[in-house]
Amino acid sequence: MSDPAATAAHTGDVDRDATVAAVGEAAVLAVLSGPGTADTGDPVGNGDDAAVLGPAEATVVTTDMLVEGTHFRLDLTGWADLGRRAVAQNVSDVLAMGAECSRVLVALAVPAGTTMGQIADLAQGIHGEAARSGAVVVGGDLTRADLVVVGVTAIGTLPRGARPLRIDGARPGDTVALSGAPGRSAAGLALLLAGHPDGPLQQSHRVPVTPVGLGTAARLAGARSLTDVSDGLLRDLSGLARASGVGVDLTVDALPVDPLLAEAAATLGAADPAAQALDWVLDGGEDHGLLATFPPEVAPPDGFTVIGTVHAGEPGRVTLDGEPRTPGGWDSARGAN
Structure with a gap:
């Protein structure tokens, strides 16, 4: 080291x-x-x-x-x-x-x-x-x-005998779990661009805190699939679901929304700070948390929050409380959507 x-x-x-x-x-x-x-x-x-x-x-x-x-x-x-x-x-x-x-x-x-x-x-x-x-x-x-x-x-x-966790392993019935608090980087960038140079969200944009040890913990717990959230929660989850041939439904109230996001939205003059905070959570990107699916009988390890379920359906389709939403986030060829 x-x-x-x-x-x-x-x-x-x-x-x-x-x-x-x-x-x-x-x-x-x-x-x-x-x-x-x-x-x-x-x-x-x-x-x-x-x-x-x-x-x-x-x-x-x-x-x-x-x-x-x-x-x-x-x-x-x-x-x-x-x-x-x-x-x-x-x-x-x-x-x-x-x-x-x-x-x-x-x-x-x-x-x-x-x-x-x-x-x-x-x-x-x-x-x-x-x-x-x-x-x-x-x-x-x-x-x-x-x-x-x-x-x-x-x-x-x-280690010997360990299998890599791929994005195509999710199966109907799996729970979807997330590490970290998405949206902090996007909110931090918005604050920086608006002339607010200092604060925890701004630093989250400058340097994401990677969840060292949680990938191994997910593998040892029995995760079926795993990816990192770099291009936006919805975009990365949709990619995992598409590769796995499944659909996913997220529970909005289960999403880990940092209270600082609504405060940042209010500082920036958002008409609906809570709605802006949710947009950052879903489409912000660059937080580099881990997104995993686990068999229904497996409890995700500490550091993960259950945010939804996998079901049979249109591959890659992600819904919020049953309602469809088109992923935004970052596309490396096109930029932000």
Whole structure:
């Protein structure tokens, strides 16, 4: 596991005003890599042409990018939070397979005028979030670009005999359960865009808190399917239901609605704060909670809230108390709906 304190000490040694173009690739990669090669037990660690990982029963791999102007704005998100967020959203995908994250690779594109202080802050966020997730940074890449792009590959493992939790395993009669409180990120972004820079919702948008351990808990409890909520609760649930060939009905009163959402809606002048809060819960996205289905005889583990049931019906159709609703949320090709 990487040591955030050691990383902070290491990044504190850099000339924070020097630019990436002035110091060169090797110096930037040295900061991003951290204070030294972590003792992972891998045959080859950070610093070679490629990392060589130790043997695993089953390996889980995912990758995702954050692009300036599309996924974040540097006037709303600091460099350390950007590093944390880039790692967190990838770790969430590993957890959603019922696995634990162990290693992270980072590919970075930045303008030539990016300062080493900004790189050091980014590295501190990357290593800090990796450590919170039980992972270490084992490599990466750097290039020059007009915009900042942070690409992370997260790697996890499943123990011997464990099956990955897929999105196509839901069956009629299953309960639907959710971890976390959806809508916080969307509400936080709305507050940021309206000129309210600080608060718990704003920080939820900058850095989602991934449910470390809950993917494994769901697998051990007997979950039949699992996914993370990144594009919106309804959109991700509809995708799970479509892959499983089932329909889902959600119970509105069972949804975990953070009271801060209605307060934010009122601050922003919503005509119906409660309705706006529900919209954020259903379509907000980027909260990275876990969405699971369990056989009816299985009690979801602590950290999950039962929010609905699976039934035979039109694949992918999600209803609210029996009434249809078209999913909004985020489509990577189209943007927000």
